[in-house]
Amino acid sequence: MSIIQRMKLSFTKLVLAFLLFFPVVGSTTVVRMQTSLGVIDVQLFDSAAPLTVANFLSYVDSGAYNRSFIHRSMKSFIIQGGGYVWDGSTNNTVKTIPSGTPVVNEFSPSRSNLRGTIAMAKLGGDPNSATNQWFFNLADNSANLDSQNGGFTVFGQVVGKGMAAVDAIAALQVVNGGGTNGVFSNLPLISIPATGTSIKESNLVMINSVTSNHSKLESDSDRVFAYLEGLYPEYLSPANSFPTGSVLSPVSSASSTSGIYYYRYYPTTKSYIATANGTVYYLGSASQNQIMSLGSLSDYLAAAAAKGY
Incomplete structure (x- = not known):
């Protein structure tokens, strides 16, 4: 099994595990x-x-x-x-x-x-x-x-x-x-x-x-990005800080848009995580620098919500 397949399988198993064992709840801190x-x-x-x-x-x-x-x-x-x-x-x-x-x-x-x-x-x-x-x-x-x-x-x-x-x-x-x-x-x-x-x-x-996420996050994508940063630092590093102060100080200060993609770049690992059309994508060394679909944004959002992101 290639490193791309292993990474994708790892992400998929993780999401399924959370969906099975953790109910989707309102966002905690x-x-x-x-x-x-x-x-x-x-x-x-x-x-x-x-x-x-x-x-x-x-x-x-x-x-x-x-x-x-x-x-x-x-x-x-x-x-x-x-x-x-x-x-x-x-x-x-x-x-x-x-x-x-x-x-x-x-x-x-x-x-x-x-x-x-x-x-x-x-x-x-x-x-x-x-x-x-x-x-x-x-x-x-x-x-x-x-x-x-x-x-x-x-x-x-x-x-x-x-x-x-x-x-x-x-x-x-x-x-x-x-x-x-x-x-x-x-x-x-x-x-x-x-x-x-x-x-x-x-x-x-x-x-x-x-920092904390109890200030409003700008988007569902940012919640998923923050969640995956904490879970996969070997791929997504350095992690970004959560927003501080008012809701006018969003976590997405580190996020950008390019074409159809809303994304973050991680200079240490030279990787990207992105969303587009309801799908989560990864680009980096683990995917041989090819854009790789990781699955549904809604599934990752459910897993992120279960952990309070």
């Missing part, structure tokens, strides 16, 4: 984290944890998480972020992200701290102290975190191939970076600075931007 080691898409549990989701999105929408970094990594347990940003404009210093009013704990046993979920960090002995910091569960931590401190509120789960980026971060070497009360004592680094050299931005796992 998906947040995209653009990290140093890849894209992490997170589907939020808007209805199940509304206060926590609203709290998290308030930081996303304000841009508070842009240029933040993963500041804690515990092997086979969690990676944590949302607390600190790297400020390159002021002599490359670390700044604390200002925290807002703590959110009421919304832990539920129906949303356990399982691998691939995101939950809010909080202060010890205070179930209602979550503000801006969050963590990804690297393993099934339900036995520990579901019963501790009122339970840690899970408010979303990683979708697409985001766990590849999460696992890549978790596999990095960890150093003791100090900080007040040892806040950076388990700091993951992409590269270790030379002895006597300070940690720089290039050493850190940066989260360059965090």
